[in-house]
Amino acid sequence: MMKVLRDLFFVGIIILLTVAKVSAQVDYNELLSEKEYNPIRTAVPFLMIAPDSRSAGMGDAGVATTPDEASIYWNPAKLSFIENDFGMSLSYTPWLRFLVDDINLAHLTGHYRLDENQVIAAGLRYFSLGDIQFTDNQGTAIKTFNPNEFALSGTYSRRLGEEFSMAMSARYIHSNLTGSTDENTHPGNAFAFDLGLFYTRDIDVSGKEAKMNYGLNFSNIGTKMDYSENTKNFLPMNMRLGGAFMFQLDDYNSLGIALDFNKLLAPTTTYQRDTTGNFITAEDRTDLAVATAIVESFYDAPGVSGMSTFEEEMKEINTSIGIEYWYDKKLAFRAGYFYEPREKGNRKYFTMGAGLRLNVFGIDVAYLIPTTANNPLKNTIRFSLLFNFDAMAAPNE
Incomplete structure (x- = not known):
């Protein structure tokens, strides 16, 4: 059995290294031309940061x-x-620590289970x-403000x-970036919803227990974010589709592999060309209706x-x-790779993590390793605490 575990582990590592070898050849200087670099721009991008470890x-x-506590984000x-019937989690991520030390x-x-199905x-x-x-236009200090955003779901x-x-899921989003320092701006507010689908099936693989899952989640489908009378921006409306395979190696060891595909459903920035074919102006198309923008997001890229x-x-x-190994459902080791084409943002990084589950408490830690030097995501670390209140009640039953 240990030979099977070893072989599966090395297969996962080979897949991750193969993908990274292709992506590591990127020169960031090539991204400076707008002909080469055309990411989708949305408001409140913090909604797309992975929150859990x-x-x-x-x-x-x-x-x-x-399923776990973070399912409310990935696929409710x-x-x-x-x-478990009743649980909570708290996650914390110091963000962009390579650049600044006070963003987080x-x-x-x-969650709470109402009955067997709900x-x-x-x-x-x-x-x-x-x-x-x-500061004002003359550079005179006006005030110090802590811009902040939150989403309640x-x-x-x-x-x-x-x-x-x-x-x-229903969501209220609030974004206060200026603290009304500029009389022409105000905090933005928006409402959104998510729709999630999940299918899971137990299967048999060579006499061993296994499980195959499929998931689809549409998230942040909602109103535009309004910071001023003349400016409205789309939320990071998103479609995530994927599958996961979990294999029980023996009574104590299990291994899983997951694959996700992710696409923003907001409009792609389009460009006009001059008589020589050069790109000269950008059009964000924020005047589109939300439903129209979602439909056109599948074919509006200008090329x-x-x-x-x-x-x-x-x-x-x-x-x-990503791959995940569990020992006795108590100790976990994880690894993964995220790939975004250079024309759309060029985020490419390895991840690794570990987890520990006790009777009532659990803890997860994750670490991000970019494939390019001087990447602002360098040294990103996440922490998550989990609480299983079922285990607290068990001794009294």
């Missing part, structure tokens, strides 16, 4: 992994299949951008059969850098792959 340790893969439909993301979640959950995500000194998840579940529309649309899909 478990999925962050697996290359940001989580739409179809086994997974909550119907969560093992906190994520608090909790689960409700809530989550609060808070993003602090640190203290910023505001509520979820209802229901199992519709032995193997299938659905969920809906920069000599690409066809289809080629650029394919570049807008990010890929996450």
